[in-house]
Amino acid sequence: MMLPRAPLFLLSALLSVLLSALLLATPVAAHTRSESHSAWTLDGRLVHMSFSVADTEARRTDGGRIPDDRRLLTYLNAHVGAMADGKACPKTAPARMIAAAAGFRRAEFQYACPSTQDMKIFSTAFFELVPTHIHFAQIQRPDGEFVEQLIDAGAPAIDLDGAGGNSLTNAGFLRFVEMGVMHIFTGLDHMAFLLGLVLISRRLRDLIFVVTGFTIGHSLTLGLAVTGIIRPHAEYIDALVALTIALVGTENIAIAARRPGMVALWTGGTLALMAVLRLVGIGLLPPLLLIGAAIFSTNYLMVSGHLRDAGRLRMVVTLVFGLIHGFGFAADLLESRLPPEKLAQILVGFNLGVEVGQISIVLLVSVIAAALVRMRLALSRPLVVDVIASLLVAIGTYWFVSRSFV
Incomplete structure (x- = not known):
């Protein structure tokens, strides 16, 4: 089953949202906060x-x-x-x-x-x-x-006379689900990434693959972070979340231009240059992290650009992306003192809420596109993908640079 072409009205709405995010969002407006x-x-x-x-x-x-x-x-x-x-x-x-x-x-x-x-x-x-x-x-x-x-x-x-206790202590399961849903709906970077997943999925099967991989990845790291087994540096994770958005858009451009090798080398070279700048004191991300990102990005774009059916590969890749986003999801929970006796409820409820939020966004885009395409209000898919992918690259790059140097 092929996914429908993006309709004209949907394109206009998406462009408005993305342009607003690009012009108005700062690192604070996404997930990085000044704190x-x-x-x-x-x-x-x-x-x-x-x-x-x-x-x-x-x-x-x-x-x-x-x-x-x-x-x-x-x-x-x-x-x-x-x-x-x-x-x-x-x-x-x-x-x-x-x-x-x-x-x-x-x-x-x-x-x-x-x-x-x-x-x-x-x-x-x-x-x-x-x-x-x-x-x-x-x-x-x-x-x-x-x-x-x-x-x-x-x-x-x-x-101090009126300071209350931890609000999560008496919270119910549905409260944790609500927190997960709102984390998706108020996180412009996660919403932009989900839009990128829809773009690279030309068939329903491909969309199932990428959403499954993303879910497995973020569920794993959400649990690891909240339970304290792994506590990554929040600012590094926020920067990597932005990089995943840029990479999803870049993959669409590389495939459309049929020059995956050139795009991959430029992407990897830019990240490697940032690592060199960090060695001389410019930037915030560790050089080894940037080198690793450069190697991964180069190979990812090279391989995906030469595969005829990249659905299963994208499942693995989005699993890696999900690992990164999972740490970002954990940030909301780690800002509160989590009652140990409710840790299981919090993890299950919050993760369920995240799933509800992201599936709602994916279904909303797909259903609106399917409905409006029946009304013959559609542009060609290649044009829509090129425009929105370019915006994703611009937004992802903007956030990545902001979180890497500010």
Whole structure:
């Protein structure tokens, strides 16, 4: 069974969505977010806090350069703190930098509040630099209870008297399914990738192959990441997700141009050049990761461009792509403190929601195309594929570069 040609109305809608994503989306609007973390320990009137931020975020405070300890502490001192009874809590000792994981900076603060009445903690760090910045605050109360709260530009302070517990503790199975569905519907990069899968699938059988491979891949890594067996660097995963979008579009172009070798060499060469730039200090992704991506991309495009029936190959390739996207899916769950007693429900429910979301998108595109093509409102498939594939390459490349150098 051949998939129907893309109809004119569907083409217009898809182009509008993709152009909006290209013009309006930033790394934050997709899956990479500007974020920081803090851990607060309360002991009566005393408050101890450690503030952690990635080097990539710290650069924003010094015009793109990694700030020295003094400059970063000066910035944080002016943007984080505690209050009680309407008054700022003074520090009991000067803030200082402490040991942190590679690629991160960590500062320590200690406060002595005038009372325990109406205690609040706040952070306005990075909001003036990135309005969509999100801060994750973990609070340990004197009784040992842990609370996790989000701080954003609209609500930069947390009332400690009203800070509730983990919302997932009392959540039901359907809540986890909803989280998975919304992760797909609000993730422009995942939606763009799914559109690419539809484009490269000329037959229903091919579409089944690629969706199956993608499902197996992301289900595996989602479980590995959430259970803590593997914890990849989030920024690396976000960049690789963008690369998968560009590669899916590039494959369509390579096949249409009948020059898979040339396209493959250009793609692999560009990634290899990025690895060289990283060796001299330009960029964020590790050189070995870029070299591996260059080798994989070159071979993938070369092989797929010379196979008459690449359906089964794409199942294997999309399984690899699914492994990458699975780590991206896990990001939403890892932002919350997951109750261990509900881990199985969370994994099954969230993964089911992801499946519902992606199948809904694939079916919606296919059904609308089939319905409208009956009305003879269709352009030729090659033209539609060329245009949308080119947009996917542009969007994927834009996101990849943004996540690799910013």
